[in-house]
Amino acid sequence: MFGEKIFKQFVGGETLKETKQVADTLEDYNVKAILDYGVEGKEGEDNFELATGEFIKVIEYASSQRNIPFISVKLTGFARFALLEKLDATADSNSGTDARLALDVLNETEKLEFEKVRNRLVKICEVAAKNNIGVLIDAEETWIQDPVDALTMQMMEVFNKDKVVVFNTIQLYRHDRLRFLKESFEQAQIKQFKLGLKVVRGAYMEKERRRAETMNYPSPIQPSKQATDNDYNAAIEFCVSRIDDIFLIVASHNEFSNLHTTRLLQKHYGSLHHKNVHFSQLYGMSDNITFNLAKAGCSVSKYLPFGPIKDVIPYLMRRAQENSSISGHTGRELGLIKKELKRRAELDYRKI
Numbered sequence: 224m225f226g227e228k229i230f231k232q233f234v235g236g237e238t239l240k241e242t243k244q245v246a247d248t249l250e251d252y253n254v255k256a257i258l259d260y261g262v263e264g265k266e267g268e269d270n271f272e273l274a275t276g277e278f279i280k281v282i283e284y285a286s287s288q289r290n291i292p293f294i295s296v297k298l299t300g301f302a303r304f305a306l307l308e309k310l311d312a313t314a315d316s317n318s319g320t321d322a323r324l325a326l327d328v329l330n331e332t333e334k335l336e337f338e339k340v341r342n343r344l345v346k347i348c349e350v351a352a353k354n355n356i357g358v359l360i361d362a363e364e365t366w367i368q369d370p371v372d373a374l375t376m377q378m379m380e381v382f383n384k385d386k387v388v389v390f391n392t393i394q395l396y397r398h399d400r401l402r403f404l405k406e407s408f409e410q411a412q413i414k415q416f417k418l419g420l421k422v423v424r425g426a427y428m429e430k431e432r433r434r435a436e437t438m439n440y441p442s443p444i445q446p447s448k449q450a451t452d453n454d455y456n457a458a459i460e461f462c463v464s465r466i467d468d469i470f471l472i473v474a475s476h477n478e479f480s481n482l483h484t485t486r487l488l489q490k491h492y493g494s495l496h497h498k499n500v501h502f503s504q505l506y507g508m509s510d511n512i513t514f515n516l517a518k519a520g521c522s523v524s525k526y527l528p529f530g531p532i533k534d535v536i537p538y539l540m541r542r543a544q545e546n547s548s549i550s551g552h553t554g555r556e557l558g559l560i561k562k563e564l565k566r567r568a569e570l571d572y573r574k575i
């Protein structure tokens with residue numbers, strides 16, 4: 224019962240069809256949807272092929288709807304985690320930006336396996352490009368992220384020439400990511416493609432810190448929340464001031480970061496809306512931000528996961544952890560809801 228409530232709060236439904244009702248309601252308020260097919264932690268070539276087919280179905284479905292401009296993709300939905308980990312372990316740090324991968328560390332079977340991963344991603348991007356749907360590649364754990372970045376940069380180089388189809392995700396809770404963002408931009412300029420970026424703080428902080436401590440290497444995470452916030456806001460500033468060459472998705476529930484972006488847009492371009500800027504919050508969280516941005520004329524969406532309950536559990540676990548560990552946000556949101564209910568009750572009372 225409790226699980227069912229949590230599922231309904233954060234998930235759009237078990238099937239693509241079930242997301243329609245939610246997406247249609249969002250559309251009534253000028254809010255778009257980003258569909259996120261929730262496959263996590265499933266291994267095996269058969270599952271990877273199935274997931275690829277699902278991603279393609281989601282893209283085709285999105286293109287038939289008015290308010291679904293993007294879908295999100297996790298590379299681990301169709302690539303073996305250990306294969307990515309092996310590639311990452313031997314990569315130079317930040318090799319992701321120049322899109323090179325040291326494939327010679329793989330044996331012949333693994334090379335073929337990796338080729339299949341690349342082909343799956345190419346297929347997804349091709350269908351997306353044809354249907355004018357953006358593909359947002361999620362950022363995951365640091366120990367697999369280099370090959371994810373490298374593959375994403377390769378796809379951007381092919382598909383982001385005339386329009387932006389492919390987006391990488393930058394996690395600013397990592398102390399090296401502001402530099403990575405700047406290097407990605409340099410590469411995009413050299414290779415003449417547009418950078419698609421979803422900018423987030425990062426969802427795996429405890430896990431990252433724990434692993435670094437257990438395995439005795441320096442933590443990749445910023446020393447404090449303030450350091451993360453500083454880099455996040457600096458990343459937004461960097462992107463907004465180069466907005467003709469970057470498509471920016473501000474993916475955050477942080478009120479200041481959202482407000483900061485709108486202020487920068489107003490200051491530089493005289494409007495809160497820019498064709499290369501989009502805002503997004505997770506479904507079930509920070510409605511006060513989403514609906515106010517929509518009301519102000521910004522392009523904004525809800526990130527809408529869907530899938531069978533058992534498949535979206537890792538996603539729900541992250542949300543549960545986030546909502547219990549983030550100081551202030553959830554409490555503040557509840558406070559806002561109570562205040563609004565009181566205001567409406569008073570309005571009704573006065574009418575009597």
Ligand SMILES: Cc1cc2nc3c(=O)[nH]c(=O)nc-3n(C[C@H](O)[C@H](O)[C@H](O)COP(=O)(O)OP(=O)(O)OC[C@H]3O[C@@H](n4cnc5c(N)ncnc54)[C@H](O)[C@@H]3O)c2cc1C
Pocket residue numbers: 360361362363392394396423424425426427428444445446447448449451474475476477503504505526545549552
């Ligand atoms: C549309 C959308 C897509 C997303 N996609 C991804 C994705 O692909 N990959 C991914 O990893 N996450 C993703 N996330 C989740 C995101 O990374 C954050 O976990 C979540 O949004 C909370 O951060 P915030 O900016 O919303 O708000 P805030 O509440 O201001 O920030 C909380 C975040 O700050 C960081 N933080 C908290 N305490 C500290 C500390 N002591 N030291 C350093 N940093 C700290 C952590 O990242 C924490 O999650 C996505 C979020 C959204 C809204």
